[in-house]
Amino acid sequence: MGKKKVMMESFDSVLRRQMQDKEFAQEYGALGKEYELAAEFIVLRKERKMTQAEVARRARTSQPAIARLESGTYRNLSLSFLRRVAKVLKAEPEVHLRRV
Secondary structure, eight states: OOOOOOOOOOHHHHHHHHTTSHHHHHHHHHHHHHHHHHHHHHHHHHHTTOOHHHHHHHHTSOHHHHHHHHHTOOOSOOHHHHHHHHHHTTOOOOOOOOOO
């Protein structure tokens, strides 16, 4: 049986197409900051060559809590939790309010 060549669309091209939908773009924008924070934690953790479990142990929390933080879906995130995790990663959180 011959091999089929599977062409996959890149994430960027899918996102560009989806962003043409106003409702999708609005929702994506609303979540953007949460995912941006998650990405920052992932980058810092990987730079420190640490596993989620190691970060969790040092921050006195669970590995699933770190996974939720890195997924961008963590709800009711406290500043004290962010500080504990950031300290393990040799960072500190910055919180700002801006007028809308």
